[in-house]
Every structure is written in structure tokens, then in C-alpha cells.
Amino acid sequence: MTTCKFGGTSLADASRIRKVKAILDADSSRKVLVVSAPGKRDKDDIKVTDLLYRSLEDPSAFSVIRQRFMEMAADLRVEGFDKVLDQAFDDMIREHRPDFSASRGEYLNARLISSFLGFEYLEAADLVNITSFSCPRITVDRPCCIGGFYGRDDSGKITTFSRGGSDITGSIMARATGSQLYENFTDVSGVYEADPRIISEARPIERLTYSQVKRLAQLGAGVFHPAAILPLAGSNMPIRVCNTMRPEDPGTLIEEQGLLFNGFKAIGLASTHEKPEAFGHRDHELYAGLVFEGSMPANLSLKVKELGLEATLTNDSLLIGLSSKADLKKIYDIFF
Ligand code: ASP
Numbered sequence: 001m002t003t004c005k006f007g008g009t010s011l012a013d014a015s016r017i018r019k020v021k022a023i024l025d026a027d028s029s030r031k032v033l034v035v036s037a038p039g040k041r042d043k044d045d046i047k048v049t050d051l052l053y054r055s056l057e058d059p060s061a062f063s064v065i066r067q068r069f070m071e072m073a074a075d076l077r078v079e080g081f082d083k084v085l086d087q088a089f090d091d092m093i094r095e096h097r098p099d100f101s102a103s104r105g106e107y108l109n110a111r112l113i114s115s116f117l118g119f120e121y122l123e124a125a126d127l128v129n130i131t132s133f134s135c136p137r138i139t140v141d142r143p144c145c146i147g148g149f150y151g152r153d154d155s156g157k158i159t160t161f162s163r164g165g166s167d168i169t170g171s172i173m174a175r176a177t178g179s180q181l182y183e184n185f186t187d188v189s190g191v192y193e194a195d196p197r198i199i200s201e202a203r204p205i206e207r208l209t210y211s212q213v214k215r216l217a218q219l220g221a222g223v224f225h226p227a228a229i230l231p232l233a234g235s236n237m238p239i240r241v242c243n244t245m246r247p248e249d250p251g252t253l254i255e256e257q258g259l260l261f262n263g264f265k266a267i268g269l270a271s272t273h274e275k276p277e278a279f280g281h282r283d284h285e286l287y288a289g290l291v292f293e294g295s296m297p298a299n300l301s302l303k304v305k306e307l308g309l310e311a312t313l314t315n316d317s318l319l320i321g322l323s324s325k326a327d328l329k330k331i332y333d334i335f336f
Contacts, residue, residue, distance in 0.1 A: 001140060003032040003179040005148060005170030008039025008047055009187040010244035011109060014075035021117060023185070023247050024143075032177050033145040035113055036166040037105025038068060048105040049149075049163075053098055062089055069108055076116040084111050099150075099159045106147030106166065114145035122146040125158050128172055133231045135176040146173060167225035171232045171239075182232075182239045184224065189243040190252030191216065191223050194269040198325050199332050204251060205268055209258040212267050212291055213239075215316060219289025220272025224254075232256070264294035266335035271328055276319045281310035284321035288331050291317050303334045 006020050024030045037048040048065055055061035066085055073081035088108055092101045106124070114121040122144050127135045128151025135151075148166025153159050161168050167184060174182035188196065190204030191213060208216075210229045217226035224241060232239075235256070242251030270289040279287060296318065304311055307330055310321040322328055 001031050001179045002029045002181045003174035004030050004183045005034040006185045008036040010185055012039045012041045014072045031140050031143045032173050034148045034170045034173050035109050036148050037109050049102055052101045052105050078115045103150035103160050106149045110145050110147035120144040124151050130159055135172045138176045140177050164225045167228035171228045175231050182237055184241045185244045189249040190241045193336055194332050195271055208254045210256050213254050215291050216268045216270045219270035221270040264297055267291045278314050279319040280312045281321055286322040288320040288328055289317050
């Protein structure tokens with residue numbers, strides 16, 4: 001059995017939800033579905049989660065959200081969705097908490113998509129513990145669908161993980177259902193060597209370990225939430241990060257243990273505007289985090305020094321302060 005998580009871009013409108021149905025139909029082991037809230041349909045669009053955070057201050061955001069869901073429901077021929085929306089909006093006004101409001105994006109999308117697919121609806125608020133990142137064991141008799149990103153904390157309050165947290169729900173569900181594989185469907189074909197929006201020749205990384213993907217995510221690689229590895233510790237569960245629009249692409253396979261390897265290998269080059277914790281120099285516009293295996297050869301660290309950039313070497317990464325995106329390309333060219 002496989003747990004599949006689909007991100008917001010993959011579920012942003014009815015035609016994309018149909019594409020998701022085709023992916024599920026293509027493999028009968030894909031029985032556990034975890035969904036994000038509808039994301040951006042194009043670059044100027046606003047994610048439903050962002051609208052929900054705004055909605056307590058700006059009630060006009062409600063009508064934009066309602067219209068988006070009603071259009072999707074009409075297109076997917078899901079009836080009675082207006083009542084589900086009315087109830088969700090009443091609950092948001094009653095609770096009056098930004099995290100509760102934000103949770104309704106995943107809640108509504110899971111209600112909509114489970115009706116459209118004829119999957120059993122699982123309520124995250126009854127199953128997912130946000131404090132302990134866990135869920136009781138679930139026996140899956142028929143295909144089921146759950147909203148990502150939210151659950152209850154130890155005090156019983158409905159709340160969310162940090163942004164992008166549906167990846168964590170995916171891991172929790174993969175473990176709780178005893179799945180053999182966790183497929184994380186996103187809008188790119190895996191975890192890339194470097195941000196492909198900056199480095200156009202960057203390629204998807206074929207294989208990563210849990211600790212490498214966590215480190216890349218901590219250093220700014222945005223594809224997979226850094227905490228999504230936590231619920232899978234000790235499970236040996238393989239994770240495939242793959243592309244909804246190109247499901248046949250191999251994507252990136254993430255395993256708990258890597259193959260034994262001798263020598264030096266550059267794994268990935270993350271970039272972020274946030275100063276990495278171990279970076280021991282002044283503040284910069286942009287930071288690169290090169291994650292590697294083995295020990296770095298002297299000639300490569302010399303090449304970085306020759307660029308005149310400030311760098312801190314840790315045992316599994318090289319953190320570099322950059323003044324521009326062009327610097328990132330120079331680092332990429334040295335290591336890949
Ligand atoms: N919808 C939430 C967000 O935009 C959670 C997620 O997509 O994973 O962060």
C-alpha cells in the first residue's frame with residue numbers, strides 16, 4: 001500500500017484534481033491520500049491558506065475562498081458543498097484563531113476531493129496529534145482521504161504544523177497505515193541539486209538519505225518539509241518525491257540509510273535568505289548551503305576561497321555567504 005500526498009499546486013483547480021484521480025487510478029496500491037489546500041493556479045494567484053490567514057481581519061477573503069471552492073465543486077459535480085462551506089465559515093468565526101482558520105483549507109479540500117473520488121473521509125482533528133507528530137494505527141479497508149497540515153495539540157485544540165506541514169501529515173499517515181511507500185507529489189520532478197529557478201541546469205537528485213533531505217530542507221531547499229522525516233524515524237519507509245504533471249519521471253528516492261560510500265560527493269546546494277545557524281560571519285543577502293558526504297578535498301575548498309566569499313565548514317555542509325544569485329552559480333559550477 002502507498003500513501004500519496006499532493007501539494008497545493010497539484011490541487012489548485014478541478015482539472016488538476018482530475019489529473020490526481022488519473023494518477024491514483026493508475027496504481028491500485030495508492031490507497032491513502034493526503035491533500036493540501038488549493039494553491040496558486042498561476043503566479044499572480046493567492047493560496048487558499050494565505051486567504052484564510054487574512055480572513056479574520058478581512059472578511060471579503062471569505063467570498064473569494066467560497067467562490068473558488070464552489071467553482072471546483074460545480075466542475076467536479078460534488079453536490080451540497082455550500083452547506084460544508086457555511087459550516088466551516090461559522091466555525092472560523094466562532095473559534096476566531098488564525099491557526100484554526102488556516103486549517104479549514106485542508107479540511108475543505110479533503111471533504112471535496114473525498115466526495116469526488118468516492119474515498120472514505122478521515123478527519124485529521126480526530127486522528128493527527130500535532131504535539132507528538134503521531135496518529136493511532138489505522139486499518140485501511142477502502143481508499144481514504146485526509147486533510148494535511150492540521151490536527152489537535154495535546155490540549156485538544158485544533159491547530160496546524162508550520163507552513164508546508166502537509167508533508168508531515170503524509171509521513172504520519174504512511175506510518176499509521178503501515179504503507180510500504182510514501183509518494184510526495186509536488187510541482188517539480190524531485191529534490192533538485194540546486195534551486196532550478198536560479199540554476200537552470202540543476203538536475204533532480206536520484207537518491208538521498210533521511211538526514212540529507214532534512215539538512216537540505218533546513219538550509220532552504222523548499223520541496224520537502226524538514227520535520228517530515230521525524231515521524232518516519234526507524235521505519236525504513238522509502239519516500240519518492242515526484243511531479244504531478246510528469247508522474248512518469250523517476251523523481252527523488254529518499255531512504256533512511258544510504259549506500260556505503262568512500263570519498264567525497266556533493267549532494268545538493270540549497271539557498272536561503274535566512275542566515276544558517278552555524279554560519280559564523282556577518283549578514284549576507286543570500287546564503288548557500290552545500291550538503292556533502294565524505295571530507296572535502298583541499299583543491300575544492302581552495303576554489304571557494306579564491307572566490308573571496310565567507311564560508312563556514314561543518315561536518316556535513318559548507319555554508320557560504322553570497323552577494324548575488326550569480327555567486328550561487330559559481331559555487332554550483334565548482335561542485336556539480
Ligand atoms: N496549505 C499549507 C501551506 O500553504 C500547508 C501545506 O500546503 O502543506 O503552508
